[in-house]
Amino acid sequence: MSMLKPFSKLPGLNTANILLVESEEQFQQSLADALVEETAVTVNVRLAKSLPLPMENEESRPRIDLVVFIINLTSELSFQSAEDSLKYLDPGYFLGKVCFMVTNARNASVPPERLDAIRKLAASLHCPMLFAEDQTPDGVISATERLLTILKVAAGLVPMATALYLSNLTRCTVPPDIDQPSFD
Amino acid sequence: MDECTKRLLQRLIRRIPTQMLRTTLEKWGRLTAAQQRSVDFTQPKLMLTEKLLTMCAESGWTVKHITELEMIYVIDNPNLGMWYALQLMDPEEDAQAVELTQFKEQFKSHLGELVRHVSVKIKKHTDDAVWIRIAWGDSFSRPNHLKPTYVVHHLQTPYVFVTSLTSKQKPLLSQAMVLSTRHQAIKNANLSGRKLTAIRNLLMKQYQQVFPTNYSSPLAEKNQTVSNLHIEREQAESAAHRLQMACEAFGGGKLPQLQSAVYKLETKFRDHTNKTMTEQEEPFRCVVKFASTNLLESLRHCASSGIASTPVTPLLSSIPLKGRNYFVITDNSPGPSQTRQPQK
Numbered sequence: 001m002s003m004l005k006p007f008s009k010l011p012g013l014n015t016a017n018i019l020l021v022e023s024e025e026q027f028q029q030s031l032a033d034a035l036v037e038e039t040a041v042t043v044n045v046r047l048a049k050s051l052p053l054p055m056e057n058e059e060s061r062p063r064i065d066l067v068v069f070i071i072n073l074t075s076e077l078s079f080q081s082a083e084d085s086l087k088y089l090d091p092g093y094f095l096g097k098v099c100f101m102v103t104n105a106r107n108a109s110v111p112p113e114r115l116d117a118i119r120k121l122a123a124s125l126h127c128p129m130l131f132a133e134d135q136t137p138d139g140v141i142s143a144t145e146r147l148l149t150i151l152k153v154a155a156g157l158v159p160m161a162t163a164l165y166l167s168n169l170t171r172c173t174v175p176p177d178i179d180q181p182s183f184d
Numbered sequence: 185m186d187e188c189t190k191r192l193l194q195r196l197i198r199r200i201p202t203q204m205l206r207t208t209l210e211k212w213g214r215l216t217a218a219q220q221r222s223v224d225f226t227q228p229k230l231m232l233t234e235k236l237l238t239m240c241a242e243s244g245w246t247v248k249h250i251t252e253l254e255m256i257y258v259i260d261n262p263n264l265g266m267w268y269a270l271q272l273m274d275p276e277e278d279a280q281a282v283e284l285t286q287f288k289e290q291f292k293s294h295l296g297e298l299v300r301h302v303s304v305k306i307k308k309h310t311d312d313a314v315w316i317r318i319a320w321g322d323s324f325s326r327p328n329h330l331k332p333t334y335v336v337h338h339l340q341t342p343y344v345f346v347t348s349l350t351s352k353q354k355p356l357l358s359q360a361m362v363l364s365t366r367h368q369a370i371k372n373a374n375l376s377g378r379k380l381t382a383i384r385n386l387l388m389k390q391y392q393q394v395f396p397t398n399y400s401s402p403l404a405e406k407n408q409t410v411s412n413l414h415i416e417r418e419q420a421e422s423a424a425h426r427l428q429m430a431c432e433a434f435g436g437g438k439l440p441q442l443q444s445a446v447y448k449l450e451t452k453f454r455d456h457t458n459k460t461m462t463e464q465e466e467p468f469r470c471v472v473k474f475a476s477t478n479l480l481e482s483l484r485h486c487a488s489s490g491i492a493s494t495p496v497t498p499l500l501s502s503i504p505l506k507g508r509n510y511f512v513i514t515d516n517s518p519g520p521s522q523t524r525q526p527q528k
Contacts, residue, residue, distance in 0.1 A: 019418075024489070025423075025489070032412075032415045033412070033415070036412050036414045036415060042414070043414060044414045044415075044416070045414060045415045045416070046415075046416050046417075046418050047415065047416070047417045047418065048417075048418040048419055049419050049423070049490065050419075053418045053419070054418060054419060054421065054422070056421070057418055061418075077491070
């Protein structure tokens, strides 16, 4: 079983590597195009549909600083695929190097149980959960900015801040009344 | 000019959209230059209809002329109404030698023998398609030009496409078709769709076929699908493999636009969690219908994005392979089986 390990390779100089995992392979493309525009840091983006990653790329793959799971709330398959991919990550990643990004949260046809399930998953793994809007260029830009903030810390490029410290501040929490029926 | 002609012309002008009216009338060529100039196509349809009716009375156009106009319009816009495909079986020795004049004579005479009053018009289109317009009557009444059947056949191919054919008229048409094309039988090809061009291209495989190959892209380094050197796709190989399998099953490039596929299931119910249903002896009858604006495109995308597993199941790949979109699935065979003749 090929697990992705966070510290088994050397980092690059002024470089940050991010892995975007998305079952539909749509949003990750526009996010990637926006992420590489960053000038202060060299950002390398790796795109995948799910984990595990193929063994052939093991040699050429750089050290991944941040793994982002993009989940489309309107698709159960998307959630399942992300959940199944989690087991191929070394536990070391869950100390601030994993993030969940959720799209289509405003869609009326989304069952509320799915969002609650993702929230509980993110909270149990101590990871941040971000909401993103993938249809407009503005939405893509703001999602990119938020990811870059976390990525720079996770890659060790921000002095006096580590990924673990940041994740303590940004991690997803579950409201105590999450299992109560909501009044929409 | 009698009531019948008038009504026919009225109906026809109402049917043709104003943008196409000018070109269709020009192609028809029965308006004199003066008449053509006098028609103002910016007027509302009602006034145009009045104008053309008066012209009809002046020039003495008959039903024959109006049906010509209708045929020109339908040939240029074949993608209206539901088309059904039929297939001719068991050709005789001289089936390949049937040519147009012989076919025309034979068809008209055979159909005339079967139906007392029938009006048949046959026209050959530039792309080798033979278009037949049939207005059906019976022993007591004149042909009804308001509900004609259109038939399209490419000579030397076994395919016949029909629209607006009732079940009473079908055996008559089949008989005439079989005799005039020198075959022994005709059967339902189980393919239907709104676009004639699409079902024709599907049956005659006139779209890009993709063949299995070991070396799909000879110059791999030139096929950079990502825009940037900093972006890398981890699973590009498996994505390319899925795309190749999807294209092998459905074809490459633009695909013929089918609107639906229907599977009639007559298989036994199988679900371990539901004992009562599984224990039933009779098959569980159920109909599954897939519908889309471009069904083959959707199915190909399902396969290439991983939603449908690859290699593509024969249930789906039979649609382009066998050129049908109606299947009856029974328990005996692993894939779609031969069907009984469904009512259309």
